[in-house]
Amino acid sequence: MHRMTSTQARHTRRAVLQAAVDAGARCHGADSDPDLFFRADDEGLAAWRARRTKAIRLCTGCPVRAACEELALRDGDGRPDADEMVRAGLTGRELAAVRAAHTERLAAAVEADRDTEGRRLDTLTTQLQREASTNPDSNRNGGVRLMAARTAAQNDRLRALAAQIRQIRTARRVRAGWGAAA
Numbered sequence: 001m002h003r004m005t006s007t008q009a010r011h012t013r014r015a016v017l018q019a020a021v022d023a024g025a026r027c028h029g030a031d032s033d034p035d036l037f038f039r040a041d042d043e044g045l046a047a048w049r050a051r052r053t054k055a056i057r058l059c060t061g062c063p064v065r066a067a068c069e070e071l072a073l074r075d076g077d078g079r080p081d082a083d084e085m086v087r088a089g090l091t092g093r094e095l096a097a098v099r100a101a102h103t104e105r106l107a108a109a110v111e112a113d114r115d116t117e118g119r120r121l122d123t124l125t126t127q128l129q130r131e132a133s134t135n136p137d138s139n140r141n142g143g144v145r146l147m148a149a150r151t152a153a154q155n156d157r158l159r160a161l162a163a164q165i166r167q168i169r170t171a172r173r174v175r176a177g178w179g180a181a182a
């Protein structure tokens, strides 16, 4: 039986955490309010505290809270000097404190995430280039309809690959402090 090495496990950890959160998050339901977790720019402290308590209560019974916390720490969420968010049942200040207490472990985890992401980006770019340089009708027979169908299928594959590449690049830009559309 194939067993994953500890290095491989480290490199797939983020995807596993994200899949768990996507599948079980209490805040992802149809009637959930993503704004609940973030203080608005002009929101007074009393109003924010009430919402903050509500958000923390929602997280308390969340089945994927541990995975959510680890992702929040890897993402660098929370600041020691700002009371502006809740994630995984912790305020931004609490997340910053946990991060400060686990600096080395988190730095290694973030590095592994970036390695994994970089390899994924390289693979997708190679696939995109290969697909783009392939003539969908080379050495094949068929009428005009078949040719059109093969071209349409190739266009779909190109669009899907480009979308995945864009998603990774956007996530990197956001983490580096750029706006999503920058």
Ligand code: SF4
Binding pocket: 021, 024, 025, 026, 027, 028, 058, 059, 060, 062, 063, 064, 065, 068, 069, 086, 087, 088, 089
């Ligand atoms: S712990 Fe809270 S923020 Fe995280 S997924 Fe669950 S409900 Fe959402």
